[in-house]
Amino acid sequence: MYSLAVSxxxxxxxxxxxxIFGPAQQxxxxxxxxxxxxxxxxxxxxxxxxxxGLALATxxxxxxxxxxxNLDDLAxxxxxxxxxxxxxxxxxxxxxxxxxxxxxxxxxxxxxxRESPVAYAAFEGALD
Amino acid sequence: MYSLAVSxxxxxxxxxxxxIFGPAQQxxxxxxxxxxxxxxxxxxxxxxxxxxGLALATxxxxxxxxxxxNLDDLAxxxxxxxxxxxxxxxxxxxxxxxxxxxxxxxxxxxxxxRESPVAYAAFEGALD
Amino acid sequence: MYSLAVSxxxxxxxxxxxxIFGPAQQxxxxxxxxxxxxxxxxxxxxxxxxxxGLALATxxxxxxxxxxxNLDDLAxxxxxxxxxxxxxxxxxxxxxxxxxxxxxxxxxxxxxxRESPVAYAAFEGALD
Amino acid sequence: MYSLAVSxxxxxxxxxxxxIFGPAQQxxxxxxxxxxxxxxxxxxxxxxxxxxGLALATxxxxxxxxxxxNLDDLAxxxxxxxxxxxxxxxxxxxxxxxxxxxxxxxxxxxxxxRESPVAYAAFEGALD
Amino acid sequence: MYSLAVSxxxxxxxxxxxxIFGPAQQxxxxxxxxxxxxxxxxxxxxxxxxxxGLALATxxxxxxxxxxxNLDDLAxxxxxxxxxxxxxxxxxxxxxxxxxxxxxxxxxxxxxxRESPVAYAAFEGALD
Amino acid sequence: MYSLAVSxxxxxxxxxxxxIFGPAQQxxxxxxxxxxxxxxxxxxxxxxxxxxGLALATxxxxxxxxxxxNLDDLAxxxxxxxxxxxxxxxxxxxxxxxxxxxxxxxxxxxxxxRESPVAYAAFEGALD
Numbered sequence: 001m002y003s004l005a006v007s008x009x010x011x012x013x014x015x016x017x018x019x020i021f022g023p024a025q026q027x028x029x030x031x032x033x034x035x036x037x038x039x040x041x042x043x044x045x046x047x048x049x050x051x052x053g054l055a056l057a058t059x060x061x062x063x064x065x066x067x068x069x070n071l072d073d074l075a076x077x078x079x080x081x082x083x084x085x086x087x088x089x090x091x092x093x094x095x096x097x098x099x100x101x102x103x104x105x106x107x108x109x110x111x112x113x114r115e116s117p118v119a120y121a122a123f124e125g126a127l128d
Numbered sequence: 129m130y131s132l133a134v135s136x137x138x139x140x141x142x143x144x145x146x147x148i149f150g151p152a153q154q155x156x157x158x159x160x161x162x163x164x165x166x167x168x169x170x171x172x173x174x175x176x177x178x179x180x181g182l183a184l185a186t187x188x189x190x191x192x193x194x195x196x197x198n199l200d201d202l203a204x205x206x207x208x209x210x211x212x213x214x215x216x217x218x219x220x221x222x223x224x225x226x227x228x229x230x231x232x233x234x235x236x237x238x239x240x241x242r243e244s245p246v247a248y249a250a251f252e253g254a255l256d
Numbered sequence: 257m258y259s260l261a262v263s264x265x266x267x268x269x270x271x272x273x274x275x276i277f278g279p280a281q282q283x284x285x286x287x288x289x290x291x292x293x294x295x296x297x298x299x300x301x302x303x304x305x306x307x308x309g310l311a312l313a314t315x316x317x318x319x320x321x322x323x324x325x326n327l328d329d330l331a332x333x334x335x336x337x338x339x340x341x342x343x344x345x346x347x348x349x350x351x352x353x354x355x356x357x358x359x360x361x362x363x364x365x366x367x368x369x370r371e372s373p374v375a376y377a378a379f380e381g382a383l384d
Numbered sequence: 385m386y387s388l389a390v391s392x393x394x395x396x397x398x399x400x401x402x403x404i405f406g407p408a409q410q411x412x413x414x415x416x417x418x419x420x421x422x423x424x425x426x427x428x429x430x431x432x433x434x435x436x437g438l439a440l441a442t443x444x445x446x447x448x449x450x451x452x453x454n455l456d457d458l459a460x461x462x463x464x465x466x467x468x469x470x471x472x473x474x475x476x477x478x479x480x481x482x483x484x485x486x487x488x489x490x491x492x493x494x495x496x497x498r499e500s501p502v503a504y505a506a507f508e509g510a511l512d
Numbered sequence: 513m514y515s516l517a518v519s520x521x522x523x524x525x526x527x528x529x530x531x532i533f534g535p536a537q538q539x540x541x542x543x544x545x546x547x548x549x550x551x552x553x554x555x556x557x558x559x560x561x562x563x564x565g566l567a568l569a570t571x572x573x574x575x576x577x578x579x580x581x582n583l584d585d586l587a588x589x590x591x592x593x594x595x596x597x598x599x600x601x602x603x604x605x606x607x608x609x610x611x612x613x614x615x616x617x618x619x620x621x622x623x624x625x626r627e628s629p630v631a632y633a634a635f636e637g638a639l640d
Numbered sequence: 641m642y643s644l645a646v647s648x649x650x651x652x653x654x655x656x657x658x659x660i661f662g663p664a665q666q667x668x669x670x671x672x673x674x675x676x677x678x679x680x681x682x683x684x685x686x687x688x689x690x691x692x693g694l695a696l697a698t699x700x701x702x703x704x705x706x707x708x709x710n711l712d713d714l715a716x717x718x719x720x721x722x723x724x725x726x727x728x729x730x731x732x733x734x735x736x737x738x739x740x741x742x743x744x745x746x747x748x749x750x751x752x753x754r755e756s757p758v759a760y761a762a763f764e765g766a767l768d
Contacts, residue, residue, distance in 0.1 A: 013269035023324035027287005047465035068279035081175035120129040141653035141669040151708035157669005196663035209431035259762040305719035337559035397525035407580035413525040413541005452535040577736035634643040
């Protein structure tokens with residue numbers, strides 16, 4: 001199984017609803033270092049899992065929809081806690097939509113968000 | 129599959145028995161940077177894999193049993209080499225015991241110990 | 257010259273005023289990994305630059321005043337852009353106030369804030 | 385499942401064939417930080433996944449065949465793009481050959497090559 | 513003293529002349545993670561050491577002159593060993609030329625090139 | 641001012657005397673990631689601050705005197721707390737002795753010991 005991973009980062013503001021979140025119920029923010037790993041069983045004719053430039057551009061485009069925003073203001077997140085693990089799943093879904101059906105063939109995708117030196121969350125699923 | 133990971137560290141002394149260990153047969157020590165990753169198929173009602181504060185407290189409690197100790201003196205390790213991979217398994221077992229049966233539902237747990245810039249060991253298993 | 261450094265992190269929300277900031281004029285946030293380095297010419301009787309536990313507690317106390325807050329709401333920052341470099345200076349000043357006059361003798365203090373994998377800012381000055 | 389991982393690095397020159405590679409069609413180079421992870425279900429009698437010194441020596445020997453070379457000049461890579469993912473597979477195959485059949489029992493091996501702060505590639509497969 | 517630092521990376525090929533370089537006399541390459549730190553005594557009216565976007569663009573422009581090249585082919589390096597420390601000085605000089613005289617006022621600049629997990633080189637000098 | 645830095649690591653056991661050390665009065669240990677930075681005003685005829693292979697060998701030789709040892713057993717540390725900052729100074733002194741007088745010309749040397757993800761200590765001084 002071959003993997004290729006690229007990374008970028010995003011800076012957002014948000015707050016959480018629920019006593020379990022303690023002081024994180026206040027409006028605060030985070031820098032997420034985001035890593036996107038694509039896994040496939042074989043390389044293509046160029047010797048690639050996928051075009052690394054295209055992978056970086058896809059990740060940047062998805063992160064651009066969130067970067068420098070207050071997630072509490074975005075309609076698509078209304079009534080949801082935008083936790084690190086939720087955002088990992090959300091970025092997974094948005095990246096998957098941008099990959100033309102069948103473009104990469106069978107494979108899996110893993111998205112990792114590092115929120116601080118002591119915590120990260122991830123989402124992993126099939127690409128097709 | 130969602131993941132959440134937290135990390136902490138521990139500083140211990142120990143020695144190994146067996147010529148294969150070379151100079152590590154002498155009493156020496158290590159700083160282990162310890163990472164604990166919980167994986168579950170779905171988020172709970174708060175949008176969480178698990179409470180990150182609770183995860184950090186659980187890891188800290190388990191590491192507190194080992195921190196600043198000479199592992200050669202601990203009765204539970206008598207007759208055993210406390211290698212990095214053995215300790216990864218041991219921390220896995222101690223964390224699992226502290227998770228109330230069913231509290232997290234089905235899932236897996238991975239414990240990683242980084243002992244130096246050029247080596248790490250890990251243990252991974254089912255949570256229930 | 258001896259140095260001792262400890263680190264922690266803080267998660268905040270804020271926005272900037274001025275066209276130069278582009279999309280960062282919107283309310284967003286950051287995780288700052290914060291490093292505090294104390295430098296002195298000699299060690300004390302215990303062989304220390306300073307008590308590492310006390311250094312960590314001092315840094316945590318100062319960061320606790322900012323953690324999980326929207327800096328735009330704090331009276332002391334009204335009319336100021338809380339840039340990474342400004343915050344490095346602000347944390348320097350707050351740490352310095354907490355160090356009892358003469359407690360450490362002559363020395364210097366450097367505070368570093370890493371805001372993302374590609375940027376950090378710092379402030380450095382005399383301790384007395 | 386237990387894991388043990390060791391790492392080293394290698395510096396090489398190469399160029400790629402195909403318009404998809406853009407400026408990387410020119411002769412350039414890379415530092416690859418290489419990580420090799422061995423996974424087995426049980427520890428041996430010493431409490432080890434495998435001898436860490438032997439693992440480091442095996443990785444160093446394989447990397448020594450590539451280090452400080454222009455990969456475009458090596459006969460075994462003629463007509464191939466030595467992409468990061470291809471090299472991860474190649475190092476996997478060379479390490480596997482050096483492990484005496486059955487020496488480690490059933491297990492898996494993962495080789496990761498970090499080529500820059502924003503990209504890595506990997507190959508993972510069975511050891512026997 | 514305030515600092516602001518940004519980073520990027522570059523991938524090049526080169527070879528060295530002199531027996532002291534051992535196997536590095538062969539054509540090989542490197543990924544350099546490059547960090548550029550600007551230091552000034554005071555912040556400007558926006559609360560900045562300098563515009564972080566402009567700093568990143570300046571570093572990228574300078575690195576673009578070297579990226580994906582065989583340094584042995586560049587006329588300006590003829591007869592020189594393009595060691596990591598030499599390149600740190602060269603990048604310093606090229607960045608300094610791009611900063612309009614007086615644009616930043618008095619200050620210093622430090623350029624760091626990390627060539628592998630076990631080595632880096634740097635150059636530091638006055639900005640004016 | 642040019643710099644060149646190399647790094648390696650060491651694993652030791654020790655204990656501290658004094659109530660200020662809390663649980664670290666017990667025999668424990670540490671992995672120190674050690675970085676040695678040499679600074680000089682000019683490069684030599686090869687374009688080097690110093691021979692990187694020689695620098696790595698010097699650091700490895702000095703660390704070899706401490707690696708896999710219980711520092712409490714070493715005569716030269718009797719009656720001393722081998723704190724991280726003390727060890728940084730000690731490694732500085734041992735490296736300096738190994739550099740033949742005048743071999744590098746005027747310059748400075750900085751030794752950094754990272755003991756955990758949240759703490760490091762350093763010593764810096766003139767080379768001659």
